[in-house]
Amino acid sequence: MNLWQYILRRLFYIIPTILGVALIIFIIFNVVAPDPALIMLGKHATLSQIADLRNELGLNKPMWAQYLDIVKSAFTFDFGRSWTTKQEIIQMIKNGAIPSLTLTLPAFVLSTIIAVSISLVVSFFRGQWIDKCAVFFCVLLMSITSLAYILFGQWFFAYKLGWFEISGYESGFPDFVPYVVLPIIIWIILSIGPDVRFYRTVMLDEIYQDYVRTAKAKGLSERVILFKHVLKNAMIPIITFVVIQIPFLILGALLLESFFSIPGLGGITLNGVYNSDFPVIKAMTILTAMAYIIFSVITDVLYTIVDPRVRLK
């Protein structure tokens, strides 16, 4: 099977997956959840208004028609309008995507590079004090809650020292840069602990393989072994770990965006949840599910590139 056939076949799997996701969303929001008309009308709702609104929202349609609406929206990207803001959801997503990505993308790329680099160094010095210290610091970093980093970072570096903006956002490069630096640093600190521990384990697994011993026996230097052989072989778990995280980048960084007032998708999602704004939650769920499927296809394709032993089936 060639690569394109494989990709097409995998993309075809999106259809049943979306049907399933749509079914779950439908059951959660259209069957189990409380009546949205009551949420929207607030404290002065009357029965006739509730009935009118249900009609307007299409909640009086037969169940199958409501389910089909969800499925349709996944393929047309027409998610309708938000119930609370009355804005077009696709427009909200477009507006929020760039601010989110200006935060999550550099943060993600930097934290991955830093974590992989540190892991290589500590694997090189495995069992020595550098390795022990690194593991100790990773555990230390992980044992502090993310909120503490945010609150302290904002208070100390932005307010007390005045190095960064406390919160806010300006669109357009380079205006946004001063606003995202502190959240990016916090993101990196937050992810370094778990990432380094994961990559270190992956690399150590490789280091104890037979081929490493063979390479050593042949007299190759540690550095060549590490960078040329170990890193390449460790790429499969690394790619899986990295690519699978990407779909969640589009969801934005919920807490960071909220604390730093970055008008990204995290805020949209969070607000959707706070206000029981079902169309927004549905849209974000569908988008994440689709991104997840697409990126898992990409992961599989990447496997074949980094490891010729992996065959497309």
Added chain:
Amino acid sequence: MKKFTTLFTAIALLIGFASCTKKNVETGKTLNIAVSAEVKGMDPIYANDRYSSNEVGRVYEGLLEYHYLKRPYTLVPNLAESMPVVSEDGLTYTFNIRQGVLFHDDSAFPNGKGRELVAEDFVYSIKRLADPKLQGLGWWLLDGKIKGLNEWREKYSDLPSVDYDEVVEGLKATSKYTVEFKLTKPFPQFLYSLAMPFTFATPREVVEKYGKEFLNHPVGTGPFILPTFKQTKKIVYTKNPNFRKKLYPTEASDEFKAAGFLKDAGKELPLVDKVVVNVIIESQPRWLNFLKGKVDFIGIPKDNFDSAVTPDRNLSPEYEKKGISLLINPSLDVTYTAFNHDLKLFQNADLRRAMSLAYDVVKSNELFYNNTSLPAQSVVPPGIAGNIPGYVSPYRGPNIEEAKKLLAKAGYPEGKGLPEITYDCPSGTVSRQIGDYMKQQLAQIGVRIKVVTNPWPELQKKITKRQVMLYGIAWGADYPDAENFLQLLYGPNKAPGANGSGYNNPEFNKLFKTASVMQDSPERTALYEKMNRIAAEQAPWIYGVHRQNFTLRHSFLKNYMSTDFETGQAQYLNIDSELKAKSIEKL
């Protein structure tokens, strides 16, 4: 190692770049406001929460407004030239509107120049609020009040499109500058609805041009302009260059006179050139931005309360030195725990009174409101006619001994024979804690409570369907009239109306009916007070508190006071730019 060096250099450069970038403290005549919730769109008919109605009120205006410097709250003409002529039967209200008022420029108008406001704009805007297809959130205000409007609404609810040109008997422009409202029955509170954003003037051609996107293209007659609204964290308004000659008031209540609020008297509004609204949801960044002078005023976040306010309710010296001042004002609201009066159990007044007496409101004020609220004695909050200053309800707790006696009198000595009572409240940590506190308080007299938390709509549904026994909730004023609170206990308003507890007392109902058609007068106030007393003595609810606002402002912000009706406030506020430049140095 070279790679690491490059990487760290890049990070260092990024940080350096961030630090060197301009510090965004605006020193011109710019008002910097922080709000703690997302702003929905800018369509007046959907402005049902504080945040959206404040934003709508910067761009749009109505016939009336609250006098900025008078307390008690007093209505004065805004787009109306004068207060309306009211017919003797109290049914017809005739308004002459100001001439020469222009809408903001927009491409929907010929040549893009804003046209003059006419009486027909109010007819159109109010029909929009009644439009069944639009589901305007302020319809309750006018529901059943204007002759022919309900019929117009109903007629079009099943038809595919709505005809705005069809004449409604009670809503007419009788000349270019005269609008006439005919009511179905006397309703003195009608005028308040004309000061609420729901009824503000929107130009038809703009609405029709933008359709569903109208909410992102605000075009009003107001003091500030916002060409396009984007759902973002920062909204920037500029001064309307064509704003009519509206002046800062020259009269004020004594308290405002004494506080120097008349320094800008007679000046043309608005006093600032720009308004920047920052949406900062989390309290810490909101607070830190205020302390840095990037936000001009702030409601004190709960977690910062103890650091900012001393136990004797003064501002802590640390902040005083920075030129910050503290403003305390009661808000027009009441929190309460309602009994479901449909249940025979709670038709027993002694049981209700006993439960009310067992509840320690002073302690709850301490626990949940930093001791900043006022214990409620009855339903009407201080600051509006109908509240009786100094009145103490005979059934205001804590008085455990008396509560036990009353419980025995009610037929349940030490709670024997009483079923377990469910207490429903909205989900959320504080609501749940308040529920647990209620449980603990009532356990002292032997009443067993089970706390049930519900998502907000679920709680509303339960109340409407009468599936509750006891529930905790709050009510904030829509307008400064005791009627807005007393209606919560008026029998015919029973759920799904506003009377969720289903309290039904013929004497109270009779008084309410009489007062509801009376214009503001000492006689009406006497009736309100009588009802307020009944509401205390009959204990239809266990009263909670009237909350108070604790606000801080910087010295460079002038004319600011904390108010329950903030719509339009920005036009009166002023910034002392020189003082601001100096103060920022110190912050």
